Amino acid sequence: MIQIGPYQIDALETGEFALDGGAMFGVVPKPVWSRKIPVDAENRIDMRLRCLLIRNKDRVVLVDTGIGHKEDENFYTMFRVDYSRFTLEKSLAAHGLTFNDITDVILTHLHFDHAGGATQRSADGKLIPTFPNAKYYVQISNLQWAEHPTERDRASYIPHNFVPLQEAGVLTTLDGVTEIFTDIHLELCEGHTTGLQTLRITxxxxxxxxxxxxxxxxxxxxxxxxxxYDLRPLVTLEEKREVLARAAKDKWILAFEHCPLMAAATIELNSKGYAVPTAVSL
Ligand SMILES: [Zn+2]
Structure with a gap:
């Protein structure tokens, strides 16, 4: 937990999964990346589904929702989804919270490993918002992309993760950078996918x-x-260059949604320009 202004902020572990190491590291050769992160017999690397919980006296804000529980066995096997250690429900309960307490859900983007937990199947099989009292937020450009993805990224955007939010009238679209709540800034990145929003809380x-x-x-x-996986890797490169320079200069705490090694870190840039993380617990 860290306190920033009026906000108590916690990392929330919602599950574990695994993705292909080659896809996760792009042009970096396996002999190089496999020294840095555990890899299984099917070339997949260990990953977390780590959301953020931001609370003040008025709001309980959840940032991203993990994969959720709506997919079939083949899906969970392919991505080695594992809820034996963590679930969103258990992690909220550890903070004395239930799904009913969430007032706001900020979705960084609608890929299934971020928005899958946003909806659930009710006892009678209907798809409904997981958090009955919450407003949900996403960038309009990401929603529009999710509705018409390319063949290359279609598997990442599953309509049942966001259409039920639209049908229930609880999805608010944002258009560009904004201070969504006092001192909580949403920034925009276009390299990974169209309309990915990151958070800066200060x-x-x-x-x-x-x-x-x-x-x-x-x-x-x-x-x-x-x-x-990134749609525009050279855009990601420039976005990272800018964000990491600001982070190193102003000693930001960077929170990592998928890292199996650490939840957060501060960084320094060394002579080769590479960032060296110092772990911070959240
Ligand atoms: Zn993504």
């Missing part, structure tokens, strides 16, 4: 930046370590 003394898929793990800190 009281001028302490700044926490939730990287989402701009820097999914601490292993992705070196600038050229860009995911093969």
């Amino acid at each position: 009281d001028q003394k302490t700044t926490l930046y939730y990287c989402a898929d701009l820097v999914p793990t601490s292993v992705h800190l070196p600038l050229p370590w860009v995911m093969g």
Whole structure:
């Protein structure tokens, strides 16, 4: 937990999964990336589904929702989804919270490993918002992309993760950078997908930046370590260059949504330009 201004901020573990290491590290060769992160017999690397919980006296804000529980066995096997250690429900309960307490859900983007937990199947099989009292937020450009993805990224955008939010009238679309709540700034990245929003929470003394898929793990800190999944890898490269320079200069705490090694870190840029993380617990 860290306190920034009026906000108590916690990392919330919602599950574990695994993605293909080659796809996660783009042009970086396996002998190089496999020294940095555990890899299984099917070439997949360990990953977390780590959301952010932001609370003040008025609001309980959840940032991203993990994969959720709506997919079939083949899906969970392919991505080695594992809820034996963590679930969103258990992690909220550890803070004395239930799904009913969430007032706001900020979705960084609608990829299934971020928005899958936003909806659930009710007892009678209907798809409904998981958090009955929450307003949900996403960038309009990401929603429009999710509704018409390309063949290359269609598997990442599953309509049942967001259409039920639209049908229930609880999805608010945002158009560009904004201060969504006092001192909680949403920034925009276009390299990973169209309209990815990251969060910067600051009281001028302490700044926490939730990287989402701009820097999914601490292993992705070196600038050229860009995911093969990214639609526009050279845009990601420039976005990382800018964000990591600000983070190093102003000693931001970077929070990593998918990192199996650490939840958050501060960074320094060394002579080769590579960022060296110092773990921070959240
Ligand atoms: Zn993504």
